[in-house]
Amino acid sequence: MLKVRNLVVAAGTPSAELDIVSDVSFDINRGEVLGLVGESGSGKSITSLAVMGLLPHPHIWVRSGAIELDGADITEEPPHLRVERGHGGISMIFQEPMTSLNPVLRIGEQIEEAVRVHDGSTGETARIRARELLEMVRIPDARLQLNAYPHELSGGMRQRVMIAIALACRPQVLIADEPTTALDVTVQMQVLSLIRELCDTFDMGVLFITHDLGVVSELADRVAVMYGGKIAETGPVEELFRNPLHPYTGGLMGCVPDPAAGHRRFQTIPGQAPKPGEVPEGCKFAPRCSHVQPACRAGAVPPVTAGANHAAHCHFPLSRGEP
Amino acid sequence: MLAYVLKRTGAAIATLVAASIVIFIFIHLIPGDPIYVMLGDEATPEQVEALRTRLGLDRPLYVQYFYWAGNVLQGDLGTSIFFQEPVTVIIRDGAETSLLLACVTMVWIVALGVPVGVLAAIRQGTWVDQGLSGIAMLLASIPTFWVGLYLILIFAAHLGWLPSSGYPSIFEDGGLSNLRYLLLPSLTLAAPNAALILRLTRASMLDVAKEDYVRTARSKGIRPYRVVVRHILRNALLAVVSAFGFTFAALISEAVVTETVFALPGIGRMVVQSILRRDYPVIQGVILVIVCLYLVINLLVDISYRYLDPRVDLE
């Protein structure tokens, strides 16, 4: 339904540019949650902005690749053009609910704005729909809160309002860029279960970006792991956790503290994520990989698969995958 | 909201009182004995003493202050030494000119500064932006009176289109067409301030454009024009509006010079002449009125800010 193919995103000035996302491909189907996992700087947010058409030109742009929504080409299409051409709805919610709402406009107005664009409705109809949406995201006293200003709401409530705005766009795909990172743990769970519920109810595809593996295991159906601007591995969530192919994924799994294992040193992945400028020959993870071989540093890395829908880019995957 | 207004008004009044004390002390620090100014050098000691007692100038300073303050509150700002008329009358005569000049100038400043600033921000980096910003910086570097003198040279002396000095009231012969006397002075006064407002608007727009909520607005799919006006401009104007208080203060300051250049019978020119003539009651009264006006304007700006920005708390 949402197809991203060989996406390359470049950044910089005409005289000094580099690729910060290279050859990224994934699919998201209706009713499924794809978790996009990676460290800071791995390119996950940029990828999501590229899908949305919100890359901050002129500094960052799509160099090559294609993004398709239900067959329509939406590469580098800003939201307002996407709406105009009827190419379907993608909505996004962001990491910082505290600053993501216009402080001088009432909540109701901000939701109605989105409603008006996507439903074409006006006045009272839009108002009623806005209230419906607030109720859908379980905001108490919806009618009252329509007149509230953002600063009068808590972080969790603001994030729900963001979700309401996202729903107003009647999206086929919802992109959630670390929506719960800035929230308290208790509120996190509420927002996550809300997202899951809405995904099921409206048969939306969800691209859920996070660096929290716990959240991924709870929420996602499939997972894509990004490293250094590339996709290292994709697969169903249980598969990935049980049977990681890529050493990086394996390392991530190993990093999760296991209460049952008793007192033990935390595992870490040695070294640091590469900066956008650094482009080592061959596999990007090679400098930090515990399974590295000379072949890894030479040339492109081939994909290997292990079962349906489970693939990774690695010369020497952890378990026995087939090229 | 009411509490906020009261609080701010209280603060303004306190500042006004403090300022009045400062003014009073200032005036009394001026060297030279006003009695001799009034009576001339040949006055006899008895005449001097008599006048001193009559004017209450032999009392201690703080007593004099309270007398003066008391009088002010009753609307009596003293009598001009030079004109032998109540200061309030003198101020009233000049008020029309100065207030009209200030208002017309403010209109120019907002009408020129804000839209052009928005334009420069939207076209950031292009030669439109560079050119406009450059012109703005140039205008902010030009002394007001120089602009004024040149405008007089071109439009009054050479082309004869506009008058170069004076200002007959719009309530007299000529009516509203007398406003043309204010055209050159108001443009002169507006130029550097419009430039500053332009740069402020531009900078504010660029800052706001980077905010997260602008990204949210775009993601909704609303048209770019609407994003700019409803989200960026609306928030950018907050900074601009709060600068109006300073702008007005700058206006008052520079009006002094502009009124001198164009020989306008306003309060600003009155201050300068009174200073040169050592007419203390006028100096005192006019400065007090100007400070009061400035505080009122700032108060109004602060209160209106509360309407514009719902985040402002009742601190």
Add this chain to the structure above:
Amino acid sequence: MTSHIRSFLSVFAARPVALLGLVYLVTIITVALGADLIAPYAPEDIEPVNRLSPPSWGHWFGTDHFGRDTFSRVLHGSRLALLIGVGVVSFALATGVPIGIVSALFPRIGRVLMRMVDVMMAFPSLLLALGLIVILGQSVANAILAIGVIYLTTTARITYGVTLRLREETYVEAARSMGASTLWMIRKHILPNMISPLLVQASFVFAFAQLGAASLDFLGLGAPPEIPSWGNMLAESRIYITRAPWLLFYPGLMIVLTAFSLNLVGDVLRDRLDPRFREMLGNRQRR
């Protein structure tokens, strides 16, 4: 030393136009220092025969109503311009910075001091300057003082704001908890962080001081008329503007070029040192 110069000049790489401004300023400083040597005539030299004559080979900028050479007077005027600029900036920094720092670090005195600054800011700037001149008398020193007081207030406000924010920084708290003395903290943490915003502020103040001094001169309340200053020259030229427009042009041009160059340099510096202290400064600039 050269690395400092290089990093300073690199600031201008983004806006080469600003380099012109810098060049102009250096030129003006040279002119001011060497005015006696460069100027073809002494500023007081009178040639009644040649009064009010337009620019010519003998008198590049023409002569005034006394027959004095405008070019030489303009060159000498640069001295006063620089003197005023340096004087005002020095005064504003020397008074405003301590007031701001003290007010931020010692809240009890600070409240009082900042209130006083607020009261001073309640006076429109030129009026404040005029008032001071009236009391103190008319002289160059008093003009510097009068204008300096205006920018004392803005400098104090800025310094106050920056110091307040720095006080909240974790590393300052850490230093405090290690027993650092206040003086040491000021020297090591606060002042170094102040240099950028104050540098920018200084260039703008220098620019506005030119305009302020010119206004005072024009009103007859600035530098005494014997002293050749650009403002004085403009004031004297006023009655002759139709007959001798060059008297209006050249001194005014000098003021504009000087103020413009300073504004340009200040702007470039600010862009470079942005965004670190944009939030520290806030958006208020005062003329």
